[in-house]
Amino acid sequence: MSAKSEMSGLIKIASEKKGLLTAASLFSILSSLLQIAPFIAVYNIIEELLRHAQQPASIDKEYILYWGIFALIALIAALLTLYIGVMCSHIAAFSILYKLRVRLAEHVAKVPMGYHTKTATGELKKIIEVSVEKIEKFIAHQLPDTVCAVIMPILLLSYLFWLDWRLALVLLIPIGIGFWLQFRMFGNVMGQTAYREFQHAVEEMNATGVEYVRGMPAVKVFGITADSFLTFKQAVTRYRDISLHITDLFKTPYSLFSVIVSSLFTFIIPIGILLLSGNSGNQSFAITFILFLIIAPSLSTPLLNLMYLGGGLREIVEGNKRIEAVFAEPVVTEPVVPQVPVSYDIAFQHVSFAYERKGSKDFKSVLQDIHFVAKAGEMTALVGPSGGGKSTIANLLLRFWDVQEGEITIGGVPIREMGTNTLMETVSFVFQDVHLFYDTIEANIRMGNMTVSKEAVIEVSKTACCHEFIEKLEHGYDTKIGEGGTYLSGGEAQRIAIARALLKNAPILVLDEATAYADAENEKKIQQGLIELVKGKTVLIIAHRLSTIRAAEQILVVKQGEIVEHGTHDELRAENGLYEQMWQAHQSASSWRLGAENIISSPQVIPAGEASR
Ligand SMILES: Nc1ncnc2c1ncn2[C@@H]1O[C@H](COP(=O)(O)OP(=O)(O)OP(=O)(O)O)[C@@H](O)[C@H]1O
Structure with missing residues (x-):
């Protein structure tokens, strides 16, 4: 991407508040102009002092006072206009930021859910927080600062040219060298690549650092061989190497630039003395020369600022690219006239699906020709190796992704024709990894249905076997999750999620390893409750513990993306195929785990994948 098109994205964002930003730039320029005024005052004061150097008594004090007051007023006005400019740019920045964040959040809510599984939560959080914050830096600071850094030297140089074109011309030499060095640092491909690599190294180090801290238990157990430790170590080493490379690359141009730009006056001293020596009686030239010596250092500040702005800009451009990548994610297509199903059979019709590999256009085929009907009011189970x-x-039913071949229908209506809202109202889902919000337990359960009574909340909680432990908490249903040390175990969180799904009372219920964390006793209780509550609903259940799906009206055995067997528990056992092997392994694992007596009727955990191997 060219620098021009990289910048155009930022300019487009900034143009949303064109009026305010134009005002900010105008005030910035005005402030730059006013900052020159004290130099004019100094020039006139020095001139007056030198003119009467032989007879100090004849110095026009009023004249000096006049220019003194002029300089003071100009300085106050410069500060005031700078303040107004900064206010305008900040108001513009924060309202743009607000809109950008809202637009991002709205867009993220509309992209297929699959996006959230492939994009790490941390990455998205960083884009919404950090990258957007960088846009603030660009609009509120970079834009007015750049205007100032460009306009101020132009105005000063114009003034200096007006005073004495020969000395001003000499000043252009170091400034020209300065710009050339700037270009060498940030403008050329090598500099840009190095800077981009440096950015990536910083991000990688931050990300692996977080991973390292999160994976501390594994690090403690496996020590320096733990994966997160090694990756973090490599990231730190890479950061060191690229930092050294950048330092090496930039050390000469950076030092030269800083030295040259900070000592502009050293360039004019020899020329000034040369001109003065050939013109020793010219007092007015002497004053001009002094003024040049005073003004030249103030040219350094905006020029040095330009250099820092150049470096900062790259960071902002990179952040903006990430924001644009989120906006480029296609949203779920919504039908023009959404259809509402009247019955709730789920049908997968010759469905094939492949995941897009991250960062490439390659696809990894995962499902081939999946064809089945899960009848309304029945339980259909999916089992098979990991x-x-x-x-x-299960995820395709919720349109996490759209299928590449075939069709998924509910009550004969293709899910693409249903509209997201109808689909979400029709299907209730309990995932293996539950997310509970930082809110009360009751609010977390009510998410599924805000209008029901407290009694109904308690009722479903009893069915999901969570009422008992909720009652034991200090504030019962009003306990805030994550506050005051209230953390729930995986099993407890799952039971709350089941209660939430039951309360939603949707005609279709999908349970993906929903009771995986429950102990055998609780699982049995949940099962009994569920049997009552799911009557009349279409249930799609994924379970590794085969005992939990024994009663299902239909069991589908999925292996390597295909349905290899289907039938009831008894039919599948009679087939003597993969299901029977899994069942046998499951049975022996259960007796091995629990002992020969089989104290609890429901067998213990053993992943089907392991069992089938
Ligand atoms: N978001 C994703 N992007 C790319 N590949 C994925 C993604 N999710 C799953 N896969 C791959 O698709 C295949 C099927 O995964 P899936 O989770 O559907 O299997 P599963 O039968 O449910 O497994 P398990 O029983 O272990 O939960 C696996 O090879 C997995 O690596």
């Missing part, structure tokens, strides 16, 4: 594609089948 990685076979069970969760993918």
Whole structure:
């Protein structure tokens, strides 16, 4: 991407508040102009002092006072206009930021859910927080600062040219060298690549640092061989190497630039003395020369600022690219006239699906020709080895991704024709990894249905076997999750999620390893409650513990993206195929885990994948 098109994205964002930003720039220029005024005052004061150097008594004190007051007023006005300019740019920045964040959040809510599984939450959080914050830096600071850094030297140089073109011309030499050095640092491909690599190294180090801290238990157990430790170590080493490379690359141009730009007056001293020596009686030239010596250092500040702005700009451009990448994610297509199903059979019709590999246009085929009907009012179970594609089948029902081949229908209506809202109202989902919000337990359960009574909340909680432990908490249903040390175990969180899904009372219920964390006793209780509550609903259940789906009207055995067997528990056992092997492994694992007596009727955890191997 060219620098021009990189910048155009930022300019487009900034143009949303064109009026305010134009005002900010105008005030910035005005402030730059007013900052020159004290130099004019100094020039006139020095001139008056030198003119009467032989007879100090004849110095026009009023004249000096006049220019003194002029300089003071100009300085106050410069500060005031700078303040107004900064206010305008900040108001513009924060309202743009607000809109940008809202637009991002709205867009993120509209992209297929699959996007959230491939994009790490931390990455998205960083884009919404950090990258957007950088836009603030650009609009509120960079834009007015750049205007100032460009306009101020132009105005000063014009004034100096007007005073004495020969000395001003000499000043252009170091300034020209300065710009050339700037270009060498940030403008050329090598500098840009190095800077981009440096940015990536910083991000990688931050990300792996977080991972390292999160994975501390594994690091403690596996020590320096723990993956997160090694990756973090590599990231730190890479950061060191690229920092050294950048330092090496920039050390000469950076030092030269700083030295040259900070000592502009050293360039005019020899020329000034030369001109003065050939013109020793010219007092007015002497004053001009002094003024040049005073003004030249003030040219350094905006020029040095330009250099820092150049470096900062790259960071902002990179941040903006990330924001644009989020906006470029296609949203779920919504039908023009959404259809509402009247019955709730789920049908997968010759569905094939492949995941897009991250960062490439390659696809990884995961499901091939999946064809089945999950009848309304019945329980359909998906079982099979790990990685076979069970969760993918369940996720496709919620349009996490759209299928590449075939069709998924509910009550005969293709899910693409239903509209997201109708689909979400029709299907209730309990994931293996539950997310609970930082809110009360009751609010977390009510998410599924805001209008029901407290009694109904308690009722579903009893069914999901969470009422008992909620009652034991200090504030019962009003306990805020995550506050005052209230943290729930995986099993407890899952039971709350089941209660939430039950309260939603949607005609279709999908349970993806919903009771995986429950102990055998609780699982049995939840099952009994569920049997009552799911009567009349279409249930799609994924379970590794085969005992939990024994009663399902239909069991589909999924292996390597295909349905290899289907039938009831008894039919599948009679087939003597993969299901029977899994069942046998499951049975022996249960007796091995629990002992020969089989104290609890429901067997213990053993992943089907392991069992089938
Ligand atoms: N978001 C994703 N992007 C790319 N590949 C994925 C994604 N999710 C799953 N896969 C891959 O798709 C295949 C099927 O995964 P899926 O989770 O559907 O299997 P599963 O049968 O539910 O497994 P398990 O029983 O272990 O939960 C696996 O090879 C997995 O690596």
